[in-house]
Amino acid sequence: MHRNKVVIIGGGGHAKVVIDVIQSADTYELVGFTSHSDQESNLSGIPYLGDDSILPTLLEEGVQYFFVATGNNRLRKKLFYQLIELGFTPINAISPFARISPFAKLGRGIVVMPGAVINAYAVIEDNVIINTLSGIDHDCLIKPHAHIAPGASLAGCVNVGEGAFVGMKSSVIPEISIGEWSVVGAGAAVISDVPSYVTVVGVPAKKIIVRNEER
Numbered sequence: 001m002h003r004n005k006v007v008i009i010g011g012g013g014h015a016k017v018v019i020d021v022i023q024s025a026d027t028y029e030l031v032g033f034t035s036h037s038d039q040e041s042n043l044s045g046i047p048y049l050g051d052d053s054i055l056p057t058l059l060e061e062g063v064q065y066f067f068v069a070t071g072n073n074r075l076r077k078k079l080f081y082q083l084i085e086l087g088f089t090p091i092n093a094i095s096p097f098a099r100i101s102p103f104a105k106l107g108r109g110i111v112v113m114p115g116a117v118i119n120a121y122a123v124i125e126d127n128v129i130i131n132t133l134s135g136i137d138h139d140c141l142i143k144p145h146a147h148i149a150p151g152a153s154l155a156g157c158v159n160v161g162e163g164a165f166v167g168m169k170s171s172v173i174p175e176i177s178i179g180e181w182s183v184v185g186a187g188a189a190v191i192s193d194v195p196s197y198v199t200v201v202g203v204p205a206k207k208i209i210v211r212n213e214e215r
């Protein structure tokens with residue numbers, strides 16, 4: 001069976017899981033991964049190819065598809081558009097153990113990890129991470145480059161802004177909006193709208209001042 005060739009961008013912990021998901025779906029041929037840090041010779045059974053300077057050569061050799069497997073939302077955004085600019089096409093990495101409604105809509109460059117559920121009329125835009133065992137209920141809108149961490153539960157009609165991070169095991173009640181590039185802490189219960197560029201934690205979730213804005 002012919003399978004399209006894919007390069008993975010990134011060699012950290014998130015890449016390990018993304019590779020596993022793509023391999024378990026058995027739809028693509030993974031040619032290897034690129035990384036800027038010194039790497040082991042392979043990751044989850046696929047070879048290290050070098051840093052991103054190898055990418056134009058890979059394209060010439062017929063590797064047309066990519067997946068950016070970095071957890072940091074800002075870096076993932078940057079790399080996503082760089083790869084498209086170079087002429088690559090993003091794929092989705094969908095675990096066969098996720099459940100996605102046929103009435104949900106998915107963009108490009110999205111990973112949906114095992115145990116995640118995406119219900120009817122949810123919209124997941126480009127380059128989003130839907131992590132292990134998370135739940136995205138009906139009519140949610142997840143904007144590009146966001147990350148819904150393991151076990152987070154979004155009720156119906158929740159909007160998550162560009163680049164926002166919804167921490168593991170947090171809960172968001174219906175019709176809440178989470179602003180762009182904001183962070184919801186692990187275990188938070190979000191019961192009111194979250195502005196952009198803030199961090200909220202706790203039950204109920206309240207804004208905190210953070211020292212390090214990098215995410």
Ligand SMILES: CC(=O)SCCNC(=O)CCNC(=O)[C@H](O)C(C)(C)COP(=O)(O)OP(=O)(O)OC[C@H]1O[C@@H](n2cnc3c(N)ncnc32)[C@H](O)[C@@H]1OP(=O)(O)O
Pocket residue numbers: 131149150166167168183184185186187188199200201202208210211212
């Ligand atoms: C497969 C994977 O691994 S995917 C990755 C999943 N990762 C996550 O879900 C991580 C979620 N991250 C968090 O919850 C973090 O604690 C953050 C982002 C909310 C805050 O991190 P930082 O900015 O480093 O904050 P810091 O640790 O300095 O804490 C600031 C204050 O908030 C409190 N706080 C931090 N996180 C939480 C939380 N989740 N719930 C309640 N309080 C919290 C701290 O106790 C501290 O309180 P204090 O000032 O009274 O001492």
